[in-house]
Amino acid sequence: MEALSGFFAILDATLRVSTPLILAAMAGLFSERSGIVDISLEGKMLASAFAAAAVAAVTGSAWLALGTGMLVGVVLALVHGFACITHRGNQVVSGLAINILASGLTVVLGIAWFAQGGQTPSLGSDARFMPLELPLAEAARAIPVIGTFYADVISGHNVLVYVAWVAVFATWWVVYRTRFGLRIRAVGENPLAVDTAGLSVSRLRYSAVAICGALSGIAGTYLSTAQNASFVREMTAGQGYIALAALIFGKWRPVPAMLACLMFGFLDAVAIRMQGVVLPVIGEVPVQAIQALPYILTVILLAGFIGRATAPKAVGIPFLKER
Amino acid sequence: MSINTSSIPLPAWLEIGLIPVLNIVMALFFSGLIMLAIGVNPIEAVGIMINGAFGYDEAIGYTLYYTTNFIFTGLAVAVAFHANLFNIGGEGQAYIGGLGVGLVFLLLDKYLPMILLIPLGIMAAGLFGAAWAYIPAWLQAHRGSHIVITTIMFNFIASSIMVYLLVNVLIKPGQMSPETRQFDESSWLPFMHEVLGWFGMEVTRSPLNLSLVFALLCCVFVWVYIWRTRWGYELRTSGQSEAAARYAGIKPKTVIITAMCVSGALAGFVAVNEIMGVHHRLLLNFTAGYGFTGIAVSLMGRNHPVGIIMASLLFGVLYQGGAELAFEIPKITREMVVAIQGLIILFSGALALMLRPWVVQGYLKFKPVDEVVPA
C-alpha cells in the first residue's frame, strides 16, 4: 500500500510537470505541421508566464492572467509569422531571436515594474488556478486501487491540467477531422499545391502560428499562476525545448507527442524523488543523467535508431510563390 | 504587377553597407522604445553606454574582453554556415571546451612549464569543442539527423554533464560552490595590462588577455581557410549544392564533419579567454550565452571575418556598456542587453530582407530598369 501510494504520488507529479510540456507540444504541432519551425516555444512560454503573473499580481484575476498570457503568446507568434511568412526569414533565427528577447525583456520589465530582482509578487490563491476536487473523489477513495487512483492522480489538479488533456483531443480532432486541419497538413507538406488549389498559404500559416501562440500562452500561464505562485526569471528552464523534443519524439502527431510529454514528465518526477537515493547495483543515479534523458532520447530517435521521425516536408522552407 | 525584388542585384555599398546598418538602427529604435516604456531616457542611456564602453581604459579592456568571446563564437557559426549547417551548439561546445582546459590543467599544471601548458590548454579547448560538435555532425552526415535540433539537445546535455562533474567530481574538496581549485599560475594566459606593462605602458587592470590576439589570428585563419584554400572551396561548394559537390568528387559527409569540427573548436576557444585568461578555474555557466550571441554576430557580420570583428565589437560595447548602464541606472538591469541582442537577431537575421524591397525601389528610381538584369 505504501509503495502504491508512493507510485501514485509520482504519477500525480508526472501530470503536473507534463502539463506545460503537453500544451507547448500541441502548440508546436500546429506551427510545424503548417511548415513553420518553432524553436521559440520556450520564449513564448516565458513571456506569457511573466505577463500572466504580472496581470494576476495587479488585478488578482487568474482568468485575466490567462487571457493576457495567451495574448502575449499570440503576439510573439505573429512576430515570428511576420518574419517567417511575410518576409521569408530564417525560421530558426527568428525563433532564437524571440527566445533571447523574451529572456531579456521579462527580467527588464520585471525589475522595472516590481523591483523584486526579476520576480513578480507572490500570488494569493484567488489570483491563481487552484486544485479542483473532481466529483466523488472522496467517495471513490473507498474503492481500492482504481478509486484511490481517481482520487489521488486524476482528481485534485488545477483546471489548466484538464485543459491540456482537452487540448490534445482537440488538436487531434482539428488536425485529422476538419477542413482546416487538412489544409494545415497540406501547407506543411506542399505549399505550392495549396496555393494552386486557390488557398492562401500565408493565411493558413498565420492561423496555425496564432493557435501555436495561444497554446504556448496557456502553457506559460500554467507555469507562473498554477504550478507556481509567481514568475521567476528563466522559469521555463528549457521546457519549451523539451516540448519540441517531445513533438519530434511523437513524430509530429498529437497523441504520441502527448505520450512523449508524459514520459519526459515522468522522468522529471522520478528525478526529483531519486535525489540522493542509492539504488542496488547501479549505486546513486545522478539527477543530471535523468534530467538529460529527454534530450538524449530525442537525439537517439533523430539518429534513426528507434524508428524514423519524418518531419513535414516543407517545414523550415520559406514559401516563394513566384519562381 | 509587382516583381520579385530579391532577383534584382544591388551594389555592394547598399547590400552590405546600408541595409545591415538600417537593420541595426531598427533594432536600436525598438530598444529605445523599451527603455522609454520603463521610464529611462534612451539618449541618456546611449551616452552612459558609450562612455561605459570606451570612456576609460579599463572600460575599453572590458569591451575588448567581451569582443574576444564573440569573435570566437561568431566565427564558429560562420564556418558552419558556409557549409550550409546551422550550428546552434556553440554554447555547449564552448562549455565542453572548458572541460578540456580544466582536465588538462588539473592533471598537469603542477608539472609542466608555461610554454607547454598554454598550447596544451588551447589544444584541449579546441579538441573538446570539436569533439562535442563531432557527434551531431556525424549524426547529420550519416543518419540525416537535423543538426539544428541535435545541437540544441547537445547544449542541454553538455550543461547536465558539467553540472554533474563540477558538483560531484571536479569540485575542490571542502568547499560549497561547484568549482575546481584554482590552476597554477603557470597556466594563466597573460593579461593585456601585464603584456603592455612589459613594454612600459601603464594600463588599468581588466580581464582582457592575450586571447584577443589569438581571436584575431583565428579570423585570419578562417578567412584563408574559407576563401583561399581548396578545403574551403570544397566546404563552400558542398554548402551551396550537395549535387555539385558529389560531381566534383567532394564527399559532403566529410565536409559536414570537418566544418562542424572546425566550428566546434572555434567555439571551444571561448574557454581560452574565459578559463585560461580570466577565471583560472573551471566553474558553472562561464559561457553565459556567448554561444548564442555568436549567431547574432555571424548574421550581422555576414559570415565574414571582417564583419564578425565589427559585429563582435558592437556586442562588446553592448555588454560592457550595458553593465555600466545597470550600475548607473537602477531601473535597468544587464538583461537589457539580452533584450537588445534579441532585437538585433530579429532585425539583422530573421527580418534581414524586410527593408530590401524599399531600398531596391529607391535604387531603381535612380537607375533605368533596362540596366537591371535579374540574376
Place this chain on the structure above:
Amino acid sequence: MVDINDADAGGGTSVNPPAQSGDDSLAIELRGISKRFGAVRANQNIDLKVARGTIHGIVGENGAGKSTLMSILYGFYQADSGEVLINGKPVAIHDSSDAIAAGIGMVHQHFMLVDTFSVLENVMLGAEGNALLSHSASAARKELQRLADEYQLSVHVDSLVSDLPVGEQQRTEILKALYRHAEILILDEPTGVLTPQEADQLFVVLNALKERGVTVILITHKLREIMDVTDTVSVLRMGEMVSHLNTRDTSMSELAELMVGRKLESRNYHRDGPLPPATGEGIEVVNLGVIDKSGKQRLKNLSFEVKRGEIVGVAGVAGNGQSMLLEVLSGISLPTTGHFVINGQKASADEPVSPSRMRELKVQHVPEDRLKLGLVKSFTAAESSVLGYQRARRFNLRGLLKLKTIRATCRRLMEGLDVRPADPNLKSASFSGGNQQKLILARELEREPEVLLVGQPTRGVDIGAIELIHEKIIEMRDKGCAILLVSVELDEIMSLADRIIVMYEGQIVAEVNGRDANKTQLGLMMANAHQEPVQDSVA
C-alpha cells in the same frame, strides 16, 4: 515586391481598360498581354483566341515565354499590361482562386500534389465544401466516381499519391481541375514524364473532355503531339506570338521553322568512312546493375561498349535510367552488380573509383543538370571553372589556391569557346544557359578527355550555341575520344551518334546503327513497343 510597371511604356496600370465585351463563343481571349522581368521581355503584346470546346496547342522553344503566359492565366504573375477575357467577359486574375473561379484548371509540369495525402484528400483540398472532413469526403467520393467514369480517368481514390505511378498522379491533377468545375483545362508539357502509352491514354481523355465541351490548352514543345490532338495551334517565339494556325493546314516542319524563326537545315555529322580499325574500347560495361536506397532497380544488366573515336548515343524517355548510367560511369554513384572498365580502369561495387580518380584517368563528364551539378550558381565563373579540379596541382600552392592562375585559366577557357560575357568575376548564375554550358564544356575539354560522358548537352541552350557544342563533340570524336551521349532530343542523337542504344526502365531494349536509325522506330523502342528481337537490330 515593387511596382515597376510605370517603367513600361503604353500599358500603364490599366490591366483592364474600359470593359469591352468580346466574342462569347471564345473560351479564352487574350489581348495585348505583356510581362517583363527586369530587362527580359518574357511576353510581348500577346493576343490569343481559343474557341470553346476545342483543343488548342501552344508551341515554342524553351524560354519562348510559354510558362510565363500560362502563369499569368493562372494568377502566379500579374501581367504588366493587357487583358484576359473568359467567355467574352474581362476577368482579373490575381491568384489561383480567381483562376479557379473563372473556370480555369491547370495541370502543372511538376504536379501540385501532397504526396502524403490520398487521391481523395488531394482532390478535396481547397474545395472541401464543409468544415468537417467526413461530410466532404463522402460527397467528394461520389463525385470523383462520376467524373472518373465519364472521362475514363481511372484512379485509386484511397491510395497515397506517393504510391501512384506518374500517369495516375497526372489523372489526379485532371480530376482536381474537373472537381472544381473547370471549363478550361491547361496542361503544361504533360507528356514529358509519360511513356508513349500513358501519353496516348492522356490524349483519349483530352478528346473525351473536348466532346463534353471542355476547352483544352496544350503547351508543349513536341510537335508530334500538336499534330495528333490539337484543332488549332499558336507559336511563341522569344516572347511573341508569331503565328496562329489551324492544325489541319500546317505541318511539323512549318511549325518547327516558325518556332526557331529560320529554316532548319538538318545537319549530319556522321563520319565518311567506317571507324578506324583497331581502335580499342574506351568504355566497356558488363552486366551493370544499380539498386537504389529505396530498393528500386534503377539499372539492370547493362552491357555495351564504346570504342575510341566512336559516339554512342543513349536514347530514352527521361527517367529510364540514363541519368543513373552517367552517374555510375563518372564515379558519382556506385554500381550494385556487375562492373565496367573505363579508359583501362576497372570499377565495381568492390572496387569503387571516385569522381576525382575518373578525372585523373581523363574520363570527363559534362553533366545533365548544369545548374545543380555542373557549376555552383553563387560562385564566380572563375570558381566554377575549377569545379572538380580544385585539387589539381596547378591551381594549388602550399595549401592555398592560386587565384590568379584560376582567373587566367577561366578567361582563356571563355575565349576559347566564346563564352559571353568573358568575365571570370561574374556570378555563374548570371550567364545564359548556353554560355554556362559552353563554360562547363570548355572546362572538361581542356583536360583533353579520352573518354567523354555528355548529358543533355543542348538542353535550354540557344541555337547559336548548339552548333558550336555539336562541333566540339565531333572534334573530340575525331581526336579518338570515346563518347557516350545521353539526350532526350532524338534529332541530336541521330545526327551525332555512330550507334544508338535505347533504354527503357533501366535496361537496354535495343541497339541500332546511327546512320540507319529513324525516328518512328526509335520512338517505338523507347516505349518498348517495337516488335523486333532486341539483339537483331544491331547492325
